[in-house]
Amino acid sequence: MNLSAVILAGGKSERMGQDKALLTIEGVPLLRRTWAVAHRLTPDVRIVTSRRDRYQSLLPPDVTWLDESTPGGPLLAFEQALRACSSAATDWLLLLACDLPNLQVEPLQQWSQSLAQLSPEAIAHVPKTAQGWEPLCGFYRSTSLPSLQEYLSTGQRSFQAWLNAAPVVAITDVPIGLLANCNTPEDWHRLTQT
Template identity: 55%
Template sequence: MTQFLSAIILAGGKSSRMGQDKALLEIDGVPLLKRTYDAAKQCADAIYVVTSWRDRYQSLLPDVTWIDESEPRSPMIAFTEALEQIETDWALLLACDLPRLKGETLRELMSQLGESSIVVARSEEGWEPLCGFYRRDCLTSLQNYLASGKRSFQDWLDSENVQELQLGDRQILFNCNTPDDFEQI
């Protein structure tokens, strides 16, 4: 079977604004990281988790490929390291803290993949890189951007030919960075 899509879930942040590991915060008894994994599993052929804390999460997700960070760094570096390892044409990049994300929604969004190598949602604040699709062929551009010392996903996406992902429900982009965010769920 030909594999088409890998999901890359970033779970390497320090959760400093939350005050505790947000990947392990539970909604209806299910940790946020597991919820994101469950949604991604409905459309991805392989799932990778990038983290500095594999030992915290391994029992939650026994059948993923782990990419270990020696220390938390920028999401862009973590994504680049993961993109170097996948074997599929496309990667779905996800933050670990998207409580309203659903697998059916991700499957619907996949229908928008076309010629562009990057298909990402956009909000009033800018690009939403941690809920987007990236063709593996954008790796060289990412590596060159990082080699120049830059780390801004927004600036990199502004310099690329990005297709805007059309969302029927913008609530899937809601993420939990603070206790107040978590209370809104």
């Protein structure tokens, strides 16, 4: 099974008031931390962003950058990444947000080991909590591109609605706090002070 990883780093961070990808834990920016986790799973890690010049010095020179071509949210950025990976020999794509300070490689490794056992109809293997899908820390088949493009052609942009309508296998064994993200200074303070 060939796995690629894509990190979305295109958000405006308006509620945070500063660039979330550059927030640091123990001196390491979140984008670098997320890249390090993804890189332990696959050497093929791509970053989707409109701010490559801001982030390039944070990562090794062999990182593949995808310049965000159509700003419009994470679903459009993901579609761009899927298109870019469709020409590679990628079976599955791990999609990650750059603002997951508690992200760890071990659960992702465990989840990735179950991909080969999923039914061929399943287009994704994504964490699901009581609040809904956690689409920015999930695995997607490269063959999910037509389904996503059909959904986007309707004008919709909701990850939740697309996943609810698609054959997705939920990941339910999610360690507490693993997927906590930081959208506001209060979130950041709470996550970094525990």
